[in-house]
Amino acid sequence: MASDLISADMVSxxxxxxxVEKYGVRSVPHTVINEGQGPLGTPSERELVDAITRAxx
Amino acid sequence: xxxxxEKDRTNLAEIFRSITEQVTLxxxxxxxxxxxxxxxxxxxxxxxHLSDTITLETYEFVQDREKATALGVDKIPxxxxxxxxxxxxxxxxxxxxxxxxxxxxxxxxxxKRSPGLPQDITDDLAALTQPVHLQVLVSPT
Numbered sequence: 001m002a003s004d005l006i007s008a009d010m011v012s013x014x015x016x017x018x019x020v021e022k023y024g025v026r027s028v029p030h031t032v033i034n035e036g037q038g039p040l041g042t043p044s045e046r047e048l049v050d051a052i053t054r055a056x057x
Numbered sequence: 058x059x060x061x062x063e064k065d066r067t068n069l070a071e072i073f074r075s076i077t078e079q080v081t082l083x084x085x086x087x088x089x090x091x092x093x094x095x096x097x098x099x100x101x102x103x104x105x106h107l108s109d110t111i112t113l114e115t116y117e118f119v120q121d122r123e124k125a126t127a128l129g130v131d132k133i134p135x136x137x138x139x140x141x142x143x144x145x146x147x148x149x150x151x152x153x154x155x156x157x158x159x160x161x162x163x164x165x166x167x168x169k170r171s172p173g174l175p176q177d178i179t180d181d182l183a184a185l186t187q188p189v190h191l192q193v194l195v196s197p198t
Contacts, residue, residue, distance in 0.1 A: 001144045001146075001166060001167070001171070001172040002172055002174055002178070002179050002182040002183065003182040003183060003185050003189075004145075005185050005186075005187065005188045005189055006145055006182065006185070006188075006189045006190075006191065007129065007145030007146075007147070007188075007189070007190050007191065008145060008146055008147070008191040008192075008193070009147045009148070009149055009190075009191065009192045009193070010147070010148045010149065010150075010152065010156055010159060010160075010193055010195060011149045011150060011192050011193065011194050011195065012093075012149065012150020012151060012156070012195060012196070013194045013195060013196050014150070014196055015093050015134075015149075015150035015151070016132060016149065016150060019192075019194065020194065023192075023194065025194050028194055028195050028196045029193050029194065029195050030193070030194040031191060031192070031193050031194075032190075032191070032192040032193075032194070033189065033190075033191055034188075034189060034190055035190075038191070045174065045175065045178050046177075046178065049178050049181050049182060052182075052185070052189050052191075053181065053185075055189070056185065056186075056187045056189060
């Protein structure tokens with residue numbers, strides 16, 4: 001909601017196994033940022049924002 | 058088929074009283090409903106009945122292909138959460154287990170038209186110049 005440039009999907013790994021394979025998911029939660037790997041586990045808001053900023057540089 | 062317990066429905070109805078603006082849940086399923094689609098639709102129907110500010114619209118993934126594409130839905134079951142506009146929030150798969158909490162929190166944030174983020178976070182996000190697509194793979198335990 002904080003930016004019109006951001007879209008966020010919750011994806012149930014058990015229902016979409018092809019995505020588990022596509023993104024090499026080994027544990028959940030697993031965050032994908034623009035098709036690349038983001039933080040594993042549950043990041044803090046700051047950790048997630050920093051990961052996003054790094055991903056789009 | 059009742060999914061939510063009476064106690065949970067009562068608690069949620071109370072929580073939803075803090076919502077002031079309209080929230081629309083747009084769900085995509087299919088005519089021959091897969092079990093997760095059936096479960097998701099049942100859950101969303103129950104949730105939408107708990108507040109006059111929450112509306113549920115249901116569409117068919119195949120028949121309503123244009124609508125699905127316009128909302129960026131490429132797999133089902135899918136739930137798109139809309140407020141006065143599309144914030145880019147989607148749930149793919151049934152929002153059960155821990156994800157149900159995320160669904161409820163998103164409904165509340167949209168209903169208040171505010172994600173409740175700290176200013177420094179909001180500032181950094183506002184500075185983004187490129188699209189960002191986040192996908193969080195979760196398991197419904």
